[in-house]
Amino acid sequence: WFRTGDLGQLDAESFLFLVGRIKEQINRGGEKISPLEIDAALLRHPQVTEAVAFPVKSAVYGEEIEAAVVVKGDVDGEEVRRFLGGLLAPFKVPRKVHVVEAIPKTATGKVQRRFVAEKFEGPKAKL
Structure with a gap:
C-alpha cells in the first residue's frame, strides 16, 4: 500500500473524489473535522x-x-458564528471568527492553513 495523505470519498457509482488532505484535518477532542466543510x-x-x-x-x-474571514459591509465575527450555528453541528462551529482585510496566500493563490493559524497563536492577531 502507498499512503498519499489524500482524503477521498466514493460516490454511489464508486467514483473516487479527492476532497482534502489528512494533515489538514482538525482533531477536536477526538472528532476529526474537515476545515473544507x-x-x-x-x-x-x-x-x-x-x-x-x-x-x-x-x-x-x-x-x-x-x-478568518474577509467580509463586505459591516459584519463581525460573532454574527458569522451565529450564522454557522444554523449550518454546522455545534462542535464544528469555530470558537472564534476573525474578520481580516486579507487572507494570505502563496504565489499560486493557495491558502496555507498552518501559516494562518500561526498568525493567531498568542495574544494578538498579526494579519
Whole structure:
C-alpha cells in the first residue's frame, strides 16, 4: 500500500473524489473535522467573500477551531458564528471568527492553513 495523505470519498457509482488532505484535518477532542466543510459553510454567509478555518492549540481538546474571514459591509465575527450555528453541528462551529482585510496566500493563490493559524497563536492577531 502507498499512503498519499489524500482524503477521498466514493460516490454511489464508486467514483473516487479527492476532497482534502489528512494533515489538514482538525482533531477536536477526538472528532476529526474537515476545515473544507467549515470553509464552505462560512462562504454561504452573504457578506463573507473569503474564508479559511484552521486549528489552534487547546488545553481541553488538543485542537480547537478558529476561522478568518474577509467580509463586505459591516459584519463581525460573532454574527458569522451565529450564522454557522444554523449550518454546522455545534462542535464544528469555530470558537472564534476573525474578520481580516486579507487572507494570505502563496504565489499560486493557495491558502496555507498552518501559516494562518500561526498568525493567531498568542495574544494578538498579526494579519
